[in-house]
Amino acid sequence: MTLPQKPLSELYRLTDLFTDYHKLTRVERFTLIPVKAHTVTLIHGGQFSIIRSSDRLLFEKQTAPALYGLTGNSHTLSYIRIYADTQCHFQLVPLEAFMQRLEDNHSLHLIPAILSWHIESLLYRDEMMMGRNSYQMIKGNILHLNQLDEFMRAKINVADFIVKRTNLSRSIVMKVLSALRAKNYIDVKRGKLLTISQLPEKLS
Incomplete structure:
Protein backbone atom coordinates (compact mmCIF):
# COMPACT_ATOMS: atom_id res chain seq x y z
CA MET A 1 0.00 0.00 0.00
CA THR A 2 1.26 3.43 -0.93
CA LEU A 3 0.24 6.50 1.02
CA PRO A 4 -1.71 8.84 -1.29
CA GLN A 5 0.40 11.85 -2.23
CA LYS A 6 -0.79 15.02 -0.54
CA PRO A 7 -1.53 17.80 -3.09
CA LEU A 8 0.85 20.28 -1.49
CA SER A 9 1.07 22.62 -4.46
CA GLU A 10 -2.71 23.06 -4.58
CA LEU A 11 -3.00 23.44 -0.80
CA TYR A 12 -0.26 26.07 -0.60
CA ARG A 13 -1.83 28.02 -3.46
CA LEU A 14 -5.24 27.99 -1.77
CA THR A 15 -4.03 28.90 1.71
CA ASP A 16 -1.89 31.70 0.24
CA LEU A 17 -5.06 33.28 -1.15
CA PHE A 18 -6.25 33.91 2.41
CA THR A 19 -3.14 35.24 4.14
CA ASP A 20 -4.73 38.71 4.11
CA TYR A 21 -8.27 37.55 4.93
CA HIS A 22 -8.11 37.69 8.72
CA LYS A 23 -5.35 37.48 11.28
CA LEU A 24 -4.41 33.86 11.93
CA THR A 25 -5.57 32.26 15.17
CA ARG A 26 -2.80 30.56 17.14
CA VAL A 27 -3.47 27.53 19.34
CA GLU A 28 -1.13 25.50 21.51
CA ARG A 29 -0.62 21.76 21.71
CA PHE A 30 -3.69 19.63 22.65
CA THR A 31 -6.05 22.49 21.74
CA LEU A 32 -9.14 21.79 19.65
CA ILE A 33 -9.11 23.38 16.19
CA PRO A 34 -12.75 24.13 15.34
CA VAL A 35 -14.63 22.71 12.37
CA LYS A 36 -18.05 24.19 11.70
CA ALA A 37 -20.89 23.78 9.22
CA HIS A 38 -20.70 26.02 6.13
CA THR A 39 -17.20 27.06 7.19
CA VAL A 40 -13.79 26.14 5.79
CA THR A 41 -11.04 25.52 8.34
CA LEU A 42 -7.70 26.56 6.85
CA ILE A 43 -4.66 25.31 8.77
CA HIS A 44 -1.59 27.30 7.79
CA GLY A 45 1.04 25.94 10.17
CA GLY A 46 1.73 23.11 12.62
CA GLN A 47 1.02 19.42 13.09
CA PHE A 48 -2.34 18.04 14.17
CA SER A 49 -4.38 14.87 14.71
CA ILE A 50 -7.76 14.02 13.20
CA ILE A 51 -9.81 12.11 15.79
CA ARG A 52 -13.14 10.28 15.44
CA SER A 53 -15.62 12.02 17.73
CA SER A 54 -17.44 8.92 18.97
CA ASP A 55 -14.49 7.03 20.46
CA ARG A 56 -11.36 9.17 19.90
CA LEU A 57 -9.96 6.74 17.34
CA LEU A 58 -7.03 8.35 15.53
CA PHE A 59 -7.81 8.77 11.83
CA GLU A 60 -4.60 10.49 10.86
CA LYS A 61 -1.75 12.77 11.82
CA GLN A 62 -1.18 15.62 9.40
CA THR A 63 1.06 18.62 8.82
CA ALA A 64 -0.11 21.97 7.46
CA PRO A 65 -1.16 23.20 4.98
CA ALA A 66 -4.61 21.64 5.16
CA LEU A 67 -8.24 22.58 4.77
CA TYR A 68 -11.51 21.00 5.88
CA GLY A 69 -15.17 21.81 5.30
CA LEU A 70 -15.28 22.10 1.51
CA THR A 71 -18.57 20.23 1.25
CA GLY A 72 -20.31 22.39 3.85
CA ASN A 73 -21.90 19.23 5.26
CA SER A 74 -22.44 19.59 9.01
CA HIS A 75 -23.09 15.83 9.42
CA THR A 76 -19.70 14.94 7.92
CA LEU A 77 -17.85 17.40 10.13
CA SER A 78 -19.60 16.13 13.26
CA TYR A 79 -17.72 12.83 12.95
CA ILE A 80 -14.28 14.37 13.51
CA ARG A 81 -12.31 16.53 15.91
CA ILE A 82 -8.99 18.17 15.07
CA TYR A 83 -6.43 18.60 17.86
CA ALA A 84 -3.14 20.48 17.61
CA ASP A 85 -0.06 18.28 18.18
CA THR A 86 2.19 21.34 18.06
CA GLN A 87 1.49 25.05 18.00
CA CYS A 88 -0.86 25.58 15.06
CA HIS A 89 -2.16 28.59 13.10
CA PHE A 90 -5.56 28.51 11.41
CA GLN A 91 -8.40 30.57 9.96
CA LEU A 92 -12.15 30.01 9.74
CA VAL A 93 -13.62 31.23 6.45
CA PRO A 94 -17.34 31.11 5.58
CA LEU A 95 -17.76 28.60 2.75
CA GLU A 96 -19.51 31.14 0.52
CA ALA A 97 -16.71 33.67 0.97
CA PHE A 98 -14.10 30.96 0.42
CA MET A 99 -15.63 29.85 -2.87
CA GLN A 100 -16.11 33.46 -4.01
CA ARG A 101 -12.45 34.27 -3.45
CA LEU A 102 -11.43 31.17 -5.38
CA GLU A 103 -13.69 32.21 -8.24
CA ASP A 104 -12.32 35.77 -8.20
CA ASN A 105 -8.78 34.40 -8.39
CA HIS A 106 -9.57 31.76 -11.06
CA SER A 107 -8.59 29.00 -8.62
CA LEU A 108 -11.63 26.72 -8.52
CA HIS A 109 -9.69 24.16 -10.57
CA LEU A 110 -7.53 23.43 -7.49
CA ILE A 111 -10.42 21.88 -5.56
CA PRO A 112 -10.73 18.47 -7.33
CA ALA A 113 -7.17 17.44 -6.46
CA ILE A 114 -7.80 18.11 -2.77
CA LEU A 115 -11.15 16.32 -2.66
CA SER A 116 -9.68 13.37 -4.58
CA TRP A 117 -6.85 13.13 -2.08
CA HIS A 118 -9.29 13.02 0.85
CA ILE A 119 -11.24 10.21 -0.85
CA GLU A 120 -8.08 8.26 -1.70
CA SER A 121 -6.88 8.60 1.90
CA LEU A 122 -10.13 7.09 3.19
CA LEU A 123 -9.89 4.21 0.70
CA TYR A 124 -6.26 3.67 1.72
CA ARG A 125 -7.31 3.46 5.37
CA ASP A 126 -10.14 1.02 4.55
CA GLU A 127 -7.69 -1.21 2.68
CA MET A 128 -5.47 -1.27 5.76
CA MET A 129 -8.18 -1.84 8.36
CA MET A 130 -11.36 -3.44 7.04
Whole structure:
Protein backbone atom coordinates (compact mmCIF):
# COMPACT_ATOMS: atom_id res chain seq x y z
CA MET A 1 0.00 0.00 0.00
CA THR A 2 1.26 3.43 -0.93
CA LEU A 3 0.24 6.50 1.02
CA PRO A 4 -1.71 8.84 -1.29
CA GLN A 5 0.40 11.85 -2.23
CA LYS A 6 -0.79 15.02 -0.54
CA PRO A 7 -1.53 17.80 -3.09
CA LEU A 8 0.85 20.28 -1.49
CA SER A 9 1.07 22.62 -4.46
CA GLU A 10 -2.71 23.06 -4.58
CA LEU A 11 -3.00 23.44 -0.80
CA TYR A 12 -0.26 26.07 -0.60
CA ARG A 13 -1.83 28.02 -3.46
CA LEU A 14 -5.24 27.99 -1.77
CA THR A 15 -4.03 28.90 1.71
CA ASP A 16 -1.89 31.70 0.24
CA LEU A 17 -5.06 33.28 -1.15
CA PHE A 18 -6.25 33.91 2.41
CA THR A 19 -3.14 35.24 4.14
CA ASP A 20 -4.73 38.71 4.11
CA TYR A 21 -8.27 37.55 4.93
CA HIS A 22 -8.11 37.69 8.72
CA LYS A 23 -5.35 37.48 11.28
CA LEU A 24 -4.41 33.86 11.93
CA THR A 25 -5.57 32.26 15.17
CA ARG A 26 -2.80 30.56 17.14
CA VAL A 27 -3.47 27.53 19.34
CA GLU A 28 -1.13 25.50 21.51
CA ARG A 29 -0.62 21.76 21.71
CA PHE A 30 -3.69 19.63 22.65
CA THR A 31 -6.05 22.49 21.74
CA LEU A 32 -9.14 21.79 19.65
CA ILE A 33 -9.11 23.38 16.19
CA PRO A 34 -12.75 24.13 15.34
CA VAL A 35 -14.63 22.71 12.37
CA LYS A 36 -18.05 24.19 11.70
CA ALA A 37 -20.89 23.78 9.22
CA HIS A 38 -20.70 26.02 6.13
CA THR A 39 -17.20 27.06 7.19
CA VAL A 40 -13.79 26.14 5.79
CA THR A 41 -11.04 25.52 8.34
CA LEU A 42 -7.70 26.56 6.85
CA ILE A 43 -4.66 25.31 8.77
CA HIS A 44 -1.59 27.30 7.79
CA GLY A 45 1.04 25.94 10.17
CA GLY A 46 1.73 23.11 12.62
CA GLN A 47 1.02 19.42 13.09
CA PHE A 48 -2.34 18.04 14.17
CA SER A 49 -4.38 14.87 14.71
CA ILE A 50 -7.76 14.02 13.20
CA ILE A 51 -9.81 12.11 15.79
CA ARG A 52 -13.14 10.28 15.44
CA SER A 53 -15.62 12.02 17.73
CA SER A 54 -17.44 8.92 18.97
CA ASP A 55 -14.49 7.03 20.46
CA ARG A 56 -11.36 9.17 19.90
CA LEU A 57 -9.96 6.74 17.34
CA LEU A 58 -7.03 8.35 15.53
CA PHE A 59 -7.81 8.77 11.83
CA GLU A 60 -4.60 10.49 10.86
CA LYS A 61 -1.75 12.77 11.82
CA GLN A 62 -1.18 15.62 9.40
CA THR A 63 1.06 18.62 8.82
CA ALA A 64 -0.11 21.97 7.46
CA PRO A 65 -1.16 23.20 4.98
CA ALA A 66 -4.61 21.64 5.16
CA LEU A 67 -8.24 22.58 4.77
CA TYR A 68 -11.51 21.00 5.88
CA GLY A 69 -15.17 21.81 5.30
CA LEU A 70 -15.28 22.10 1.51
CA THR A 71 -18.57 20.23 1.25
CA GLY A 72 -20.31 22.39 3.85
CA ASN A 73 -21.90 19.23 5.26
CA SER A 74 -22.44 19.59 9.01
CA HIS A 75 -23.09 15.83 9.42
CA THR A 76 -19.70 14.94 7.92
CA LEU A 77 -17.85 17.40 10.13
CA SER A 78 -19.60 16.13 13.26
CA TYR A 79 -17.72 12.83 12.95
CA ILE A 80 -14.28 14.37 13.51
CA ARG A 81 -12.31 16.53 15.91
CA ILE A 82 -8.99 18.17 15.07
CA TYR A 83 -6.43 18.60 17.86
CA ALA A 84 -3.14 20.48 17.61
CA ASP A 85 -0.06 18.28 18.18
CA THR A 86 2.19 21.34 18.06
CA GLN A 87 1.49 25.05 18.00
CA CYS A 88 -0.86 25.58 15.06
CA HIS A 89 -2.16 28.59 13.10
CA PHE A 90 -5.56 28.51 11.41
CA GLN A 91 -8.40 30.57 9.96
CA LEU A 92 -12.15 30.01 9.74
CA VAL A 93 -13.62 31.23 6.45
CA PRO A 94 -17.34 31.11 5.58
CA LEU A 95 -17.76 28.60 2.75
CA GLU A 96 -19.51 31.14 0.52
CA ALA A 97 -16.71 33.67 0.97
CA PHE A 98 -14.10 30.96 0.42
CA MET A 99 -15.63 29.85 -2.87
CA GLN A 100 -16.11 33.46 -4.01
CA ARG A 101 -12.45 34.27 -3.45
CA LEU A 102 -11.43 31.17 -5.38
CA GLU A 103 -13.69 32.21 -8.24
CA ASP A 104 -12.32 35.77 -8.20
CA ASN A 105 -8.78 34.40 -8.39
CA HIS A 106 -9.57 31.76 -11.06
CA SER A 107 -8.59 29.00 -8.62
CA LEU A 108 -11.63 26.72 -8.52
CA HIS A 109 -9.69 24.16 -10.57
CA LEU A 110 -7.53 23.43 -7.49
CA ILE A 111 -10.42 21.88 -5.56
CA PRO A 112 -10.73 18.47 -7.33
CA ALA A 113 -7.17 17.44 -6.46
CA ILE A 114 -7.80 18.11 -2.77
CA LEU A 115 -11.15 16.32 -2.66
CA SER A 116 -9.68 13.37 -4.58
CA TRP A 117 -6.85 13.13 -2.08
CA HIS A 118 -9.29 13.02 0.85
CA ILE A 119 -11.24 10.21 -0.85
CA GLU A 120 -8.08 8.26 -1.70
CA SER A 121 -6.88 8.60 1.90
CA LEU A 122 -10.13 7.09 3.19
CA LEU A 123 -9.89 4.21 0.70
CA TYR A 124 -6.26 3.67 1.72
CA ARG A 125 -7.31 3.46 5.37
CA ASP A 126 -10.14 1.02 4.55
CA GLU A 127 -7.69 -1.21 2.68
CA MET A 128 -5.47 -1.27 5.76
CA MET A 129 -8.18 -1.84 8.36
CA MET A 130 -11.36 -3.44 7.04
CA GLY A 131 -11.58 -7.22 7.29
CA ARG A 132 -8.03 -7.54 8.60
CA ASN A 133 -6.72 -9.50 11.56
CA SER A 134 -4.72 -7.81 14.31
CA TYR A 135 -1.30 -8.58 12.79
CA GLN A 136 -2.33 -7.28 9.38
CA MET A 137 -3.60 -4.04 10.92
CA ILE A 138 -0.38 -3.62 12.91
CA LYS A 139 1.72 -4.36 9.85
CA GLY A 140 -0.28 -1.92 7.74
CA ASN A 141 0.19 0.85 10.29
CA ILE A 142 3.92 0.21 10.57
CA LEU A 143 4.18 0.53 6.79
CA HIS A 144 2.04 3.67 6.95
CA LEU A 145 4.17 5.22 9.66
CA ASN A 146 7.30 4.43 7.69
CA GLN A 147 5.97 6.49 4.76
CA LEU A 148 5.57 9.65 6.84
CA ASP A 149 8.36 12.20 6.58
CA GLU A 150 11.30 11.70 8.94
CA PHE A 151 10.62 14.87 10.95
CA MET A 152 7.05 13.82 11.69
CA ARG A 153 7.94 10.18 12.37
CA ALA A 154 10.55 11.25 14.92
CA LYS A 155 7.77 12.74 17.07
CA ILE A 156 5.51 9.66 17.02
CA ASN A 157 5.65 6.73 19.42
CA VAL A 158 5.02 3.69 17.23
CA ALA A 159 3.06 1.70 19.83
CA ASP A 160 0.84 4.65 20.78
CA PHE A 161 0.24 5.40 17.10
CA ILE A 162 -0.93 1.86 16.33
CA VAL A 163 -3.09 1.57 19.46
CA LYS A 164 -4.82 4.87 18.74
CA ARG A 165 -5.42 4.05 15.05
CA THR A 166 -6.71 0.51 15.57
CA ASN A 167 -8.24 0.31 19.08
CA LEU A 168 -6.28 -2.92 19.53
CA SER A 169 -5.13 -3.61 23.07
CA ARG A 170 -1.68 -2.30 23.98
CA SER A 171 -0.60 -5.80 25.05
CA ILE A 172 -1.30 -7.22 21.58
CA VAL A 173 0.48 -4.35 19.85
CA MET A 174 3.52 -4.60 22.14
CA LYS A 175 3.70 -8.38 21.68
CA VAL A 176 3.77 -8.04 17.88
CA LEU A 177 6.29 -5.18 17.95
CA SER A 178 8.55 -7.17 20.27
CA ALA A 179 8.42 -10.19 17.97
CA LEU A 180 9.24 -8.06 14.91
CA ARG A 181 12.12 -6.39 16.72
CA ALA A 182 13.51 -9.74 17.92
CA LYS A 183 13.67 -10.95 14.32
CA ASN A 184 15.13 -7.64 13.07
CA TYR A 185 12.15 -6.80 10.89
CA ILE A 186 11.94 -3.36 12.50
CA ASP A 187 14.32 -1.07 14.35
CA VAL A 188 12.72 0.95 17.14
CA LYS A 189 14.62 3.26 19.46
CA ARG A 190 13.02 5.09 22.39
CA GLY A 191 9.63 4.17 20.98
CA LYS A 192 10.33 5.73 17.56
CA LEU A 193 10.35 3.72 14.33
CA LEU A 194 13.75 4.05 12.64
CA THR A 195 13.80 1.49 9.84
CA ILE A 196 11.93 -1.55 8.59
CA SER A 197 12.84 -4.49 6.39
CA GLN A 198 10.45 -6.71 4.44
CA LEU A 199 7.71 -7.51 6.94
CA PRO A 200 6.42 -11.10 6.89
CA GLU A 201 2.96 -11.96 5.60
CA LYS A 202 2.27 -13.83 8.81
CA LEU A 203 3.87 -13.68 12.22
CA SER A 204 4.89 -17.20 13.18
